[in-house]
Amino acid sequence: MDCPGKRRGFTSRREFLFDAGGGISGLALAYLLKQEGLLASSSSPCGPGGMGANSPVSPRPPHFTPRAKSVISLFMSGGVSHVDTFDPKLDLDRYHGKPLDGKGEVTVRQGYPGPLMRSPFSFQKYGQSGIEISEIFPHVAQKADEIAFIRSMFGKSNDHVMAHYELVSGTIRMGSPSLGSWVTYGLGTENQNLPAFVVLYDARGGPFGGSANWSAGFMPSAYQGTVFRPSGDPILDLKPAKNLLPGEQRERLDLLAKLNDLDMQKYPGDHQLAARIASYELAYRMQGCAPEAVDWTKESDSVKKLYGIDNSVTAPFGVQCLLARRLVERGVRFVQVYHGGLGEQHFDTWDAHRNVKENHSQHAAEVDKPIAGLLEDLKQTGLLDSTLVVWQAEFGRMPISQYGVGRDHNPKAMTIWMAGAKIKGGQAIGATDEFGYRAAIQPHSVHDLHATILHLLGMDHTRLTYFFNGRNMRLTDVEGNLIPQIVA
């Protein structure tokens, strides 16, 4: 058995060529593309399928039978307080106002540590599993039986940016490929008419750390995330210039193809040139398919309602979630959805230093309905079994207060949850200590999380490697243990 990671790592690292079996002329290629165009138009022109040839992101077999084909990653930028959302702590009520003792030196990000602070929110048991969830997530709570909560996650940094980098790439430094890049590199994508790895960020601004969050790092840029923008054309430079007449672009493309074909006669079988010719046809189709993919307005009113698009508070994130579903439906491999963006950090992200009640009430209200809607919609459309939904933030927050109202960053403990991919729902995995200060029982690192995600996609994290800097690099470096209850 051949590992796609290894094979690609060692050979054509620099040149990604079409591999169409010993050479292909421009004319033959045009023929192929036409053939495929016919095929595509007979069903859905923008649906899955539609590979003209073998591109850097053409589909590749996983290491073993996967549980899921695609991932929707919901990232709550700024850091969510686990003790106020999915990890209730009775001892915070009991010891409210007392110092956090006996845990060694408490490192806070801002100022001095404060005393322990009870959650301003109440918790209730939900579903058959009876998992306790905060009042600010009433809709997600209804899905408790379909969600596996990992309450014992921990990260390495209490810096927003570094923690973002760790969650998305496994390392706190810039320059490593993001999870979406690794997944795309390992599996390719089933729909060449759309990017393989799409990023949808908050209209208020990008997440902490910006585009490095979806960079391909040391891998070729073909694996980087493509931003589908919150307004205007979804992809940069997607639409032809407004001053072009109808059909004008097509005629230019036809002339381009003819002239390139003439040129190909001098270089019969050259894969680079053939790839470039084909890329124009793909681009042309992307122009049609990407707007179609993001045009959610044609969805039924009931679907829009499900995502909360009928309400101004929930509409922005509702649209992001609905887009994620539409993209996954069309074969996009990895959709990274950010909530919270760098406008004014204290209000536009989950960074609740100043007031956890106000901040988290607002942000939970923005995402709760859309997330529950997404899970429900995926279920109704039958996509949930083949889609992994991961919910995370860059770190949890402190059980102690800032000024009696806010909470500081806490990478030592956070809750991350997963749904879909036939994961057993209604379970709470691991636990934090009595205050939620530190992951205590069955603690899991970000490497463990990444190993588990790759596993669900049918990849062994120790075998998905990319040769760089003198060695076979891995998403999980030399670490990573599967989370047993998730992969069971």
Add this chain to the structure above:
Amino acid sequence: MLRSFWSWGCIYCFIVFVAAAPWPMTRERQTSSQTISFSREILPIFNENCFRCHGLQKQTSNLDLRSRAGLLKGGQHGPAIVPGDADASHLFRRVAGLEKPSMPLEGELDPSEIEMLRRWINQGAPWDGEQTEATTAVPHSSAEVVPAIVHGMETAPQARRFWAFRKPVRSAVPQVKSVGWSLHPIDAFLMRAMEEKGLTPAPRADRYTLVRRAYLDLIGLPPSPDEVKAFVNDTALDAWENLIDRLLASPHYGERWGRHWLDVARYADSSGFEEDVDRPTAWRYRDYVIRSFNMDKPYNLFIAEQLAGDELDWVTFDSKIATGFLRAGPRVMDREKDNPEYRFNYLDDMIATTAQGILGLSVQCARCHDHKFDPIPQMDYYRLQAVFFPYVDVDHYLAPQQEVKSYLACKELIEGQIKSLREEISRIEAPYRDKFFIDKVLNRFPKDAQIAVKTPEEQRTPGQKLLANQLFQVVVSLERVPSEALEGMLAPEDREKRSGLLGEIKKLEAQLPQTPPSSIGVTDGDYRFAPEGFGDQPAPGKRIKINPELQGSFLPKGDKPYQPPPSYFLMGGDMQRRGAEMQPGFISAITEGNPPTAIQPAHKQTSGRRRALAEWITSPDNPLIARVIVNRIWHHHFGRGIVTPLNNFGRMGERPTHPELLDWLACEFVSRGWSIKQMHRLIMSSNTYQMASHFDSAENEKIDPENRMLWRFRMQRLDAETLRDSILAVTGKLNRQVGGPPVFPKIDPLVLASKKRGTWKIQEEGPEVWRRSVYVYRRRGLPFPFFQLFDLPDQTVTCPQRDVSTVATQALTLLNNEFVLHQAELLAKRIAAEAGQGFQAQVAYAYQIVLSRQVTEEEKRLGLEFLEKRRQHHDKLGNQAALVGLSHVLLNLNEFVYTR
């Protein structure tokens, strides 16, 4: 097989051949791609699965897999392998589950790995690189060893046998059978390799192709129609050599080749990370690089300046700017002093960039443990770290010393006065601030917090103390009292006093002397005394205090000789786990004898460690420096290095395709005074460089499908910068101004909004930003999208070599991007203006401008057909609109974006 036109090939006679030792016979050459390489295929398997029990730390069952001898000797159960017979080898049988207990004990190997081991043993278990004897060279007599080096293996002598760690040897230029081919030594080396494999070289490219190739290669811009004509019609025998000389003399040469070096130097204009702070003087380093290439600065001096420009005998403005090389890496610029581990990452960045960029070695593995593939012990890493450890970030002032001195003195004086005035203001304001806090701020906080503050200090519970502490911080950090609010509260006399003081400050500020020009770089100092700068603000209450017993200063003061702060071996790379104090040193596997590790300059204001490093690195005895740079030069000329990747000459890199040639070039480079321009002349005058890229040979394709032997010229996709520059050049709009502060071409506002911190000045689209791409602002947090799409490397680490990917979004950009479309219009205008009326002439001229050649009949027919058809669609100005369409198409052609 010989082609008559090869006989024009230059006669090369000025090289004196030195009798050379034959290429070492112990080296195994990869004869077939089928041969499994131990270091590439097998070592990683051992490393992941076996060495934990059968390696350095443990030799369970007396089995040590670290050498071929160890495998043959085997353990308790006899030899681990029988070369040539996998089925009889314990090692194979154990991993394949044919023998119990199966290995590895925990888990099993991947079937492909088992198959790999089987094939390797059946091939005779070849051991590439050197023949290691059973490794006994580990100095482990614990009595003599300081704790730090328990895990720090010293380099075994046999490690030096690896090809890259031996000095290059100048082989005799080979005799080739194909007599008429060329007398050029480069051609001879390549021809011999081709003869061995039965490959036929491509014919010479035509003169149109050659002139375009030379322009794009040397200056990164296509030639104008006149320049093409001049060369094509130049019948002089040395027309080609003259062309190369002209291009090397162009100021644009440095812009093109300097850019290659800036990739190595991970150059950027911002700090990266969240803050992505602007580095307003970083561009001086970029210009220094361009200048150095233009003046053909000897490479050894170029390197020495970048490593130790502040420590040389002749310190110049340029050599000080050059230290920007060490300063160019990313910086967090937030809470720097609260997080001392950041500094170790910056040191790592310097070490990595120096080792990979200049020596082609990756040493970063050795930060935490001995390098697993190359003979680089962890000790070497910390010796290198000790070399850089004294560094401190400084602004080098680029003005006469006296001027700088008086500037600094004057500044210090005035700033001191301002400081005491500000303190006075603070004293006046203090009671009002407190009052404001109680009246206006405190009531925004919850009851228990208010109570905590109002409770007398001695009566507060431990929890209340914490709350009160935090709230008092609010006054100084989060909730600064707004100036207007304060103004209103002040009693009249205090208000008057305060505004008087503010007035005085204003006057003093006006007297501050103008800052002389400066450039960011490094010198030696003591980081522990670094003055507070941007990014150093500690979290409130978190300030790391300087140990009061510590004596010293940020930069050496007075005449006392400089003393570097101590640096230590760090176990597992962990800052908290200090081992022995380290002395500077170099990579032992490539160090001969005992070179000095510190060469302190006469003024004794720096340690001289980096200078010693520079002398060691640029010594002709260093086996790597020349090989690595000639390989880089080769790569940029031919699209592939003799060794790839360019930054890994270790065991995990590929073996050279032409080892003798690589060494010959390295020797030639040093003997020609480390001149890069001489290497261009040498390489480009070969027939190899002048071959056609289109040469179809089924036979060759079969033998060498990847064209590793260079039987034809390798087409190269223009890199991002050259593509943009070429577009601007053919439209005639390129602003050719050389040097200066960076420019900011337009970025889509929505893209800009994705990251709000960091700089992107809004500049009008036009000649001011239509500068060469090397001058476009390099923002780490937001790479210029056009460049990023065309494989701009990651700007935070030294770039091994650029990728070339072909994706649909590139096509989208060249089709729809505003800049490209605008340039297509400008191109159409230029064509109409210069070619005159009539589509015939316009099509012909368009080809001359865009592709540097004559249009063919068929192309002309297609072009005219398009123009005729298009013009009917447009009522007014139909001709012009049609021509824009054609121009746009030409900018999208494969031929335009590939060097042929």
